[in-house]
Amino acid sequence: MNKKKNQKINIKRIKRIRRIKKSIITMVLLGVVLGLMAYIPINIKKKALIARDVVASEKFKDDINVLGTFNRLREDNKSIYASDEVSIKINSEIEEILEELKNGVTDKVKELVDNLNSLLVDVSAGNHSELEQLFNKLNEDKMTGFTQEEVKKVNTLMDEYNLLIKEQKYSEAKVDLEDINTYVKEVKKIVETRITKEEYDKKSTEDEKSRKATYINGILLVNKKNGLPDSFGDAEDPKAREAFEEMKKAAGKDGLYINAFSTYRSFWTQNRLYWNYVASFGQEPTDTFSARAGFSEHQTGLGFDVGGADRSLWANQEFQYTAEAEWLKNNCYKYGFILRYPEGKEWKTGFVYESWHFRYLGEEHSKNFNNNNLTLEEYLGV
Numbered sequence: 001m002n003k004k005k006n007q008k009i010n011i012k013r014i015k016r017i018r019r020i021k022k023s024i025i026t027m028v029l030l031g032v033v034l035g036l037m038a039y040i041p042i043n044i045k046k047k048a049l050i051a052r053d054v055v056a057s058e059k060f061k062d063d064i065n066v067l068g069t070f071n072r073l074r075e076d077n078k079s080i081y082a083s084d085e086v087s088i089k090i091n092s093e094i095e096e097i098l099e100e101l102k103n104g105v106t107d108k109v110k111e112l113v114d115n116l117n118s119l120l121v122d123v124s125a126g127n128h129s130e131l132e133q134l135f136n137k138l139n140e141d142k143m144t145g146f147t148q149e150e151v152k153k154v155n156t157l158m159d160e161y162n163l164l165i166k167e168q169k170y171s172e173a174k175v176d177l178e179d180i181n182t183y184v185k186e187v188k189k190i191v192e193t194r195i196t197k198e199e200y201d202k203k204s205t206e207d208e209k210s211r212k213a214t215y216i217n218g219i220l221l222v223n224k225k226n227g228l229p230d231s232f233g234d235a236e237d238p239k240a241r242e243a244f245e246e247m248k249k250a251a252g253k254d255g256l257y258i259n260a261f262s263t264y265r266s267f268w269t270q271n272r273l274y275w276n277y278v279a280s281f282g283q284e285p286t287d288t289f290s291a292r293a294g295f296s297e298h299q300t301g302l303g304f305d306v307g308g309a310d311r312s313l314w315a316n317q318e319f320q321y322t323a324e325a326e327w328l329k330n331n332c333y334k335y336g337f338i339l340r341y342p343e344g345k346e347w348k349t350g351f352v353y354e355s356w357h358f359r360y361l362g363e364e365h366s367k368n369f370n371n372n373n374l375t376l377e378e379y380l381g382v
């Protein structure tokens, strides 16, 4: 009996356990379903948010690139040079971009930055080719007579230039190139002075009897490189005198008195004059204002030293400030004369500025010298 009772109780318990198991499974399944129902929409939403972030960050990257390009272009603009017209165009494009940027990095900004970019690329390319042309021209220039030190300085400047070109710093490269140009020009003048001095020393110590006068295109040339034999010339040139008298008359009409106080000088007069100066001033200073015998234009009879009413200013540096000197400078060419030793051309003529020394050339040639500081050497291409 007891055994039967126990069996009954066991069956009941098993049934209960089965019920409990069933309800647990049902609850778990229900939980899973509910979980999935909640998870799926959240996940979809999250994915959508991520996708939106990706788009936004791509746009952000794009905008940063545009701004970066714009800043780089503004920097590049400092490294180039352009005509006023182009500079104005570049600056107004930059202003326009800055204005448009107030609305953010719009499509218009992108378009404007692209335009600016192509404009600057064009200008840079133009700078590059122009500078290279100038540089090549300068490089072809022969630096004959330059000292080692002078050549070294040119090379240093050229190295600097090459570095700047490499870095695309065109405006700085241009300045450097201009420096080289100026320096080479200056040294050339020094070289010319040096060569002239050497030739002068050589030629003036040669036998004056065997020297021959130099004519270029029919024009007699006397300077430190071209002397005259001692026998050359005996008086002032009559044509030159006639022209001077006409010039004197014209000056008179303008209320100015002019006088030719020294014209023809013989080889021996010049010799005495020169050595007297040397005794007073020394040879080197004398060589800047007085010619050695056989190298004076006065021996040709074509050189006229002209002064005004004030005798104290004859052959005086102060003469250049007088009304007579001004008149002569502006009008001499009309009468066949040229100012033979112009200001700033000492390196070419070998003599200091002489506002009083005029050379008769004839109107046919003198008209080409209309107050332009041209020297006879330059006119004759020597």
Ligand SMILES: [Zn+2]
Residues within 6 Å of the ligand: 298, 303, 304, 305, 356, 357, 358
């Ligand atoms: Zn003179």
